[in-house]
Amino acid sequence: DTAVSQTPKYLVTQMGNDKSIKCEQNLGHDTMYWYKQDSKKFLKIMFSYNNKELIINETVPNRFSPKSPDKAHLNLHINSLELGDSAVYFCASSQGGPGDTQYFGPGTRLTVL
Amino acid sequence: QKEVEQNSGPLSVPEGAIASLNCTYSDRGSQSFFWYRQYSGKSPELIMFIYSNGDKEDGRFTAQLNKASQYVSLLIRDSQPSDSATYLCAVNFSGGSNYKLTFGKGTLLTVNP
Numbered sequence: 001d002t003a004v005s006q007t008p009k010y011l012v013t014q015m016g017n018d019k020s021i022k023c024e025q026n027l028g029h030d031t032m033y034w035y036k037q038d039s040k041k042f043l044k045i046m047f048s049y050n051n052k053e054l055i056i057n058e059t060v061p062n063r064f065s066p067k068s069p070d071k072a073h074l075n076l077h078i079n080s081l082e083l084g085d086s087a088v089y090f091c092a093s094s095q096g097g098p099g100d101t102q103y104f105g106p107g108t109r110l111t112v113l
Numbered sequence: 114q115k116e117v118e119q120n121s122g123p124l125s126v127p128e129g130a131i132a133s134l135n136c137t138y139s140d141r142g143s144q145s146f147f148w149y150r151q152y153s154g155k156s157p158e159l160i161m162f163i164y165s166n167g168d169k170e171d172g173r174f175t176a177q178l179n180k181a182s183q184y185v186s187l188l189i190r191d192s193q194p195s196d197s198a199t200y201l202c203a204v205n206f207s208g209g210s211n212y213k214l215t216f217g218k219g220t221l222l223t224v225n226p
Binding site for chain 2: 042045056090101
């Protein structure tokens with residue numbers, strides 16, 4: 001069983017479109033995250049939810065909107081896609097608490113043309 | 114701005130040698146430190162975490178933490194070609210959300226057969 005899964009694995013789209021990435025974890029963790037990894041491999045936190053409550057909201061354009069329908073799911077919706085949004089987006093989860101181990105999903109490679 | 118610094122490499126070592134990866138961080142009060150390994154095209158996976166000053170060993174891997182000097186290192190003994198990957202240092206900074214990790218930009222390690 002996959003612990004943290006993401007769909008789709010690849011996403012190719014045109015500038016200006018709206019797209020969503022879905023994430024699910026079956027680890028029973030309380031906290032989920034979205035990270036962006038750019039072409040230089042820099043992994044940066046975007047959002048984090050704990051039990052469906054937003055607890056981290058980094059400096060991210062308003063075009064990005066996370067949604068957590070329950071603590072096992074955290075989706076990412078992106079409006080009006082731009083070229084600079086091209087990256088690999090990773091979902092992760094952890095049990096929570098100070099510096100718990102984070103388990104990463106396989107990533108979604110987004111390419112904006 | 115709380116930062117995590119790593120030498121981006123690439124670091125190249127022969128098979129069987131010791132690979133030494135270093136990381137410095139800016140916040141003296143940081144509590145938790147992690148090393149993640151990321152193979153090309155894959156997601157990060159945890160290798161080790163360390164909370165206390167000193168050494169922590171797990172198989173061929175040893176994490177070393179020196180809070181006074183604000184650095185954490187990872188030693189890989191008897192390096193194997195399968196260890197070739199990017200190694201990400203991550204720090205849970207104090208004073209902010211307990212659920213947030215800040216990652217360094219990673220060090221690319223190549224182990225030559």
